[in-house]
Ligand SMILES: *[C@@H]1O[C@H](CO)[C@@H](O)[C@H](O)[C@H]1NC(C)=O
């Protein structure tokens with residue numbers, strides 16, 4: 714599936730970038746961007762984008778009119794982890810649905826880092842993290858499902874060996890791995906999930922530095938994957 718983008722945004726025609734200035738009126742009055750990226754941060758980082766910022770910056774550099782929105786959720790760890798994931802899943806579903814209602818023609822990009830990847834995995838592939846959720850049915854709205862061009866996950870605890878969209882040398886699953894043989898059929902051609910074997914959270918390694926390094930290591934690869942989903946209209 715390819716998503717049309719204007720020649721201006723693709724950099725083929727000279728840019729006349731409409732800037733939605735910071736603090737430029739209320740949300741309802743903001744023009745819709747061609748590309749909107751949602752970022753969800755990793756556990757215990759302060760509100761904002763956390764390490765998902767690296768790829769978001771690359772995307773904004775490529776398409777300066779891109780707008781970015783952080784998923785608002787606790788990103789808590791320890792005893793609060795699973796509650797935080799539940800809150801996060803619902804935040805992904807709610808924030809993306811609200812955006813798609815406001816801007817049905819915008820292209821949506823999702824990027825989740827670590828716990829932020831887990832909540833996106835659940836929202837798009839079905840979520841066993843809340844009792845009321847069906848673990849194999851996507852939770853996002855139909856408009857979001859139509860509008861999302863790419864879903865980039867890095868250091869996802871739901872990683873399991875054998876996923877068709879896996880990139881990296883991990884051969885084991887994370888601490889919240891999907892069952893072996895799991896498929897995310899509706900979105901798997903739009904997902905890219907990065908995990909290397911030294912990672913203790915998406916794999917079974919013991920090097921947390923690897924876990925924090927995917928933006929640097931794979932950001933460009935992820936950007937190219939996103940570009941591969943876009944076509945000039
Ligand atoms: C989840 O949805 C699928 C497909 O609609 C259905 O077959 C399955 O029974 C559901 N599982 C649960 C636990 O509700």
Ligand SMILES: *[C@@H]1O[C@H](CO)[C@@H](O)[C@H](O)[C@H]1NC(C)=O
Pocket residue numbers: 882883909910911923
């Ligand atoms: C996997 O990739 C990581 C990061 O690039 C590297 O440090 C590690 O040595 C690799 N491990 C194997 C088993 O290839």
